[in-house]
Amino acid sequence: MASEAVASAPSGVGSKKIESELMKSRVAAAMWFLLPMLAALAIVAGWPLLRTIYFSFTDTSLQNLYGGKFVGFKNYFGWTTLKSGRTLFSGLLVDPSWWNAVWNTVRFAVVSVALETVAGLIVALVLNAEFRGRGIVRAAILIPWAIPTIVSAKMWAWMLNDQFGMINDILLNLGLISTKIAWAASADTAMTAVLIVDVWKTTPFMALLILAGLQMVPRDVYEAARIDGVHPIKVFFKVTLPLIRPALMVAVIFRLLDAMRIFDLIYVLTPNSSATKTMSVISRENLFDFDKFAYGSAQSTLLFLIIAVMTALYIWIGKVRFDGGDR
Amino acid sequence: MKLKSLIAGLLAGATLGIIAAQAADLAIVSGDTGNGLAFLRSQLDRFEADTGNKVTIVPMPSSTTDQFGQYKLWLAAGNADIDVYQTDVIWAPQLADQFVDLAAAAKDVVADHFPSIVESQTVNGKLVALPAFTDAPALYYRKDLLEKYGKSVPKTWPELAATAKEIQDAERAAGKADIQGFVFQGNAYEGLTCDALEWVKSYGGGQIIEADGSISINNPQAVAALEQAKSWIGTISPEGVLSYQEEESRGVWQLGNAVFMRNWPYAYQLGNGDDSAVKGLFDVAPLPAGEGEGARSAATLGGWNIAVSKYSKNQDEAVKLALFLASKDVQKERALKQSNLPTIVSLYDDADIAANQPIIPRWKDVFLNAVPRPSAPAKVKYNEVSSLFWSAVHDTLSGNGTAAENLEVLEAKLTELKGDAW
Numbered sequence: 001m002a003s004e005a006v007a008s009a010p011s012g013v014g015s016k017k018i019e020s021e022l023m024k025s026r027v028a029a030a031m032w033f034l035l036p037m038l039a040a041l042a043i044v045a046g047w048p049l050l051r052t053i054y055f056s057f058t059d060t061s062l063q064n065l066y067g068g069k070f071v072g073f074k075n076y077f078g079w080t081t082l083k084s085g086r087t088l089f090s091g092l093l094v095d096p097s098w099w100n101a102v103w104n105t106v107r108f109a110v111v112s113v114a115l116e117t118v119a120g121l122i123v124a125l126v127l128n129a130e131f132r133g134r135g136i137v138r139a140a141i142l143i144p145w146a147i148p149t150i151v152s153a154k155m156w157a158w159m160l161n162d163q164f165g166m167i168n169d170i171l172l173n174l175g176l177i178s179t180k181i182a183w184a185a186s187a188d189t190a191m192t193a194v195l196i197v198d199v200w201k202t203t204p205f206m207a208l209l210i211l212a213g214l215q216m217v218p219r220d221v222y223e224a225a226r227i228d229g230v231h232p233i234k235v236f237f238k239v240t241l242p243l244i245r246p247a248l249m250v251a252v253i254f255r256l257l258d259a260m261r262i263f264d265l266i267y268v269l270t271p272n273s274s275a276t277k278t279m280s281v282i283s284r285e286n287l288f289d290f291d292k293f294a295y296g297s298a299q300s301t302l303l304f305l306i307i308a309v310m311t312a313l314y315i316w317i318g319k320v321r322f323d324g325g326d327r
Numbered sequence: 328m329k330l331k332s333l334i335a336g337l338l339a340g341a342t343l344g345i346i347a348a349q350a351a352d353l354a355i356v357s358g359d360t361g362n363g364l365a366f367l368r369s370q371l372d373r374f375e376a377d378t379g380n381k382v383t384i385v386p387m388p389s390s391t392t393d394q395f396g397q398y399k400l401w402l403a404a405g406n407a408d409i410d411v412y413q414t415d416v417i418w419a420p421q422l423a424d425q426f427v428d429l430a431a432a433a434k435d436v437v438a439d440h441f442p443s444i445v446e447s448q449t450v451n452g453k454l455v456a457l458p459a460f461t462d463a464p465a466l467y468y469r470k471d472l473l474e475k476y477g478k479s480v481p482k483t484w485p486e487l488a489a490t491a492k493e494i495q496d497a498e499r500a501a502g503k504a505d506i507q508g509f510v511f512q513g514n515a516y517e518g519l520t521c522d523a524l525e526w527v528k529s530y531g532g533g534q535i536i537e538a539d540g541s542i543s544i545n546n547p548q549a550v551a552a553l554e555q556a557k558s559w560i561g562t563i564s565p566e567g568v569l570s571y572q573e574e575e576s577r578g579v580w581q582l583g584n585a586v587f588m589r590n591w592p593y594a595y596q597l598g599n600g601d602d603s604a605v606k607g608l609f610d611v612a613p614l615p616a617g618e619g620e621g622a623r624s625a626a627t628l629g630g631w632n633i634a635v636s637k638y639s640k641n642q643d644e645a646v647k648l649a650l651f652l653a654s655k656d657v658q659k660e661r662a663l664k665q666s667n668l669p670t671i672v673s674l675y676d677d678a679d680i681a682a683n684q685p686i687i688p689r690w691k692d693v694f695l696n697a698v699p700r701p702s703a704p705a706k707v708k709y710n711e712v713s714s715l716f717w718s719a720v721h722d723t724l725s726g727n728g729t730a731a732e733n734l735e736v737l738e739a740k741l742t743e744l745k746g747d748a749w
Contacts, residue, residue, distance in 0.1 A: 163584065275725075289396045289711075
C-alpha cells in the first residue's frame with residue numbers, strides 16, 4: 001500500500017509537471033505564431049498612432065515633417081490675453097467647426113446603425129427561412145456591400161442628381177414631389193441622402209452577421225415553443241432575440257466603429273459643407289488641404305479617443321463578450 | 328546551350344535597360360475636364376516622337392481642391408513617381424519649395440508670355456511653373472432664346488436675373504419643364520471662391536484680401552453682391568447648383584436646359600461639338616457688372632501651368648516636357664482644339680486662331696481686366712482663406728445665415744487666421 005502510494009504519488013506529480021511543461025511550450029509556440037501579427041500591428045497601427053499623437057503636441061507642418069517643435073496642449077486648448085484685457089481662447093476644444101463635425105458624426109453613426117440593425121435583422125430573418133433559391137438570394141444581397149464605396153457613392157450621386165437623376169424622375173412621375181429635389185446639395189436633405197446610401201450599402205453586412213447568429217439557434221427551442229402554442233412575435237422577442245444577442249451586439253459594434261470614421265461616402269456624395277462634414281473629413285482637410293498638419297493630428301487623436309471611449313462604454317454597458325457566449 | 332541562351336537573354340535585357348535609361352519614362356498628372364485628356368495625349372505623342380521619351384498621364388479628379396490635397400501629400404512624401412505637375416495659378420506660393428526653378432531653362436521664352444502671369448508663378452525670384460494656358464470666365468447666353476423673347480445681353484446681375492426669370496417661366500409654361508435661368512459653380516470648393524469673388528468684385532466690394540494684406544471682405548457692397556446671388560437660388564438657378572462644379576453646370580447647359588451659364592472658355596468648344604444640343608445657338612459676353620459705387624464686370628483669373636517636381640529622377644527630360652507643353656506651338660494647338668486662352672501675347676493676333684476661334688481675340692480685354700484670387704498676399708494660408716470664404720458663401724446661398732452675418736464672422740475668422748502677418 002505504502003509502495004503503491006509512493007509509486008503513484010510521484011507519477012501524479014510527474015504528469016502534472018509534464019502537463020504544465022506542455023502548456024508552457026504550447027504558450028511559447030503560440031507566442032511565436034502571434035509575433036508576426038503583433039509586429040505587423042505595431043508597424044501599421046501602433047507606430048502611426050503614436051506618431052499622430054506626438055504630432056498633435058507639436059507645430060509640425062506638411063512641408064517640414066521632422067522639424068516640428070513641442071508646443072504642449074496648444075493645439076487642443078490655449079488662450080491669449082489681449083492688451084484690452086479680453087481673453088481669446090483657441091484650439092480644438094473650443095473650435096465650433098470641430099464640435100459641429102463631432103455632432104454630425106455621432107448623429108450619422110447612431111441613426112445609420114439603428115436603421116441598418118433593424119433592416120439587417122429583417123433581411124436575416126427572411127434569409128433564415130427555407131425557400132427555393134435561398135443560396136442565390138443570399139449571394140445577391142451581398143452585392144451592395146461588395147461594390148467599392150467610391151463607386152457606389154458616385155453611382156448614387158448620379159441617381160440623386162437634381163437635373164438628370166432617376167430618383168427625382170421617378171418621384172416626379174409618381175406625383176410624390178412637385179419640384180426636383182437637390183438631394184445631395186441641399187443642406188436639409190444632404191444627411192438624409194448620405195443615410196439612404198449608407199443603409200443601402202451596409203445592411204447586407206449586418207444581415208450576414210445576424211444570419212450567422214440565427215443559424216446557431218437550436219431548432220428544438222422553436223419546436224418546444226410551437227408545442228406550447230407561443231405566439232410567433234413572442235417567440236421572436238423571448239427566444240430568438242436573446243439567443244442572437246451576442247452576435248447582434250458584435251455586429252453593432254463593428255458597424256458603429258465603421259460609422260464613426262465615415263469619410264469616403266460623404267466626401268464623394270455631398271458638397272464640402274458644414275451640414276455633412278464629419279470628424280474624418282475635417283481632420284483630412286486640416287492635415288492636407290490647409291497648412292495645419294499638427295492641428296489635423298490633434299483632431300485625429302481626439303477622433304481616436306472618442307471612438308475608444310465609445311467602444312469601451314458600449315462593451316461595458318452592453319456586457320459584450322467576443323467569444324460568442326452570453327454574459 | 329541553356330547557359331548561352333541565358334547569357335544572351337541577360338545581355339538583351341541589359342541593352343534594353345540602357346536604352347530605357349537614355350529615353351526617360353516620365354509621368355504627368357492632369358485633372359483636365361471635357362476632352363482635355365485626349366488633347367494632352369495627342370501632344371504627348373508628338374513629344375514622344377520627337378524625343379524618344381515615354382510619357383504616361385496620371386488622370387486626377389477635376390476638382391482643383393481634390394488635386395491640391397493629393398499633390399501636397401505626394402510632394403511632402405518626396406514622391407518620385409510623378410515628374411511633371413499641372414498646377415493651378417494659385418498654387419505657386421504654397422508649393423514653391425517642392426518644384427524646380429525653371430528660370431534658367433525658360434529664359435529665352437519667358438518674355439513671350441503675359442508678364443502678369445509669369446509674375447504670378449514667380450516666388451522670391453524662382454520661376455515655379457511655366458504657363459500653359461490662362462483662363463477667364465465669361466457669360467454664356469442662348470442667342471436663340473434672347474432673340475425669341477426680344478431681350479438683349481444683360482449688362483448687370485439684376486438685369487440677368489430679370490431676363491433669366493422671364494425666359495425660364497415662359498419656356499416652362501411652353502412645356503420645357505427642365506429649363507433653368509442661370510447655372511454656375513455653387514459647390515463648396517475652389518470654384519465657388521472664383522464665382523463669388525466675381526460677384527463681390529463686380530459690386531465694387533474688393534477682393535477678399537487686398538494686395539497689401541488687409542482684409543476687406545466685410546463691406547456693404549460685398550453683402551449686396553451675396554444677397555443678389557442668394558436671391559437666384561430656387562428662382563433662376565436650381566437648388567442643386569449648390570453641388571455643381573464646372574462639369575455639372577456644363578451638363579445642364581449643353582443639354583439645352585439653361586438660358587445663361589457662367590463658365591470657363593473650355594465650354595465654348597465643347598458646346599459647339601456635334602453631340603451638343605446648343606451647337607450654334609449660343610454666344611459669350613463678359614460677365615455682368617454689379618450695381619452701386621465701383622461696379623464693373625469682373626472675371627476671376629484662372630489658368631494652368633506646368634511645374635517639374637524636384638523629386639523627379641529625370642529632371643532634364645521633365646524640364647524639356649514642361650517647355651514643350653508651354654511652347655507657342657502647343658499653346659496654338661490648344662487654342663484651336665480646346666478653346667483655351669494662350670498665355671503668349673502674340674497668339675492673340677494669330678490669323679488661324681482668329682479665323683477658327685473668334686472668341687479668343689475678343690477675350691484679350693476680359694483677361695486683361697481679370698481679378699487675381701488673393702493667393703499672393705495670403706501665401707501658404709491661401710487655401711484656408713479660400714475655404715473660409717467659400718464656406719461663408721455656401722452657407723449664405725443655402726440659407727444658413729444672412730450675407731451680413733456670415734461676412735462678419737468671416738472677417739473675424741480671417742483676422743484670427745492672419746495673426747500678426749500672412
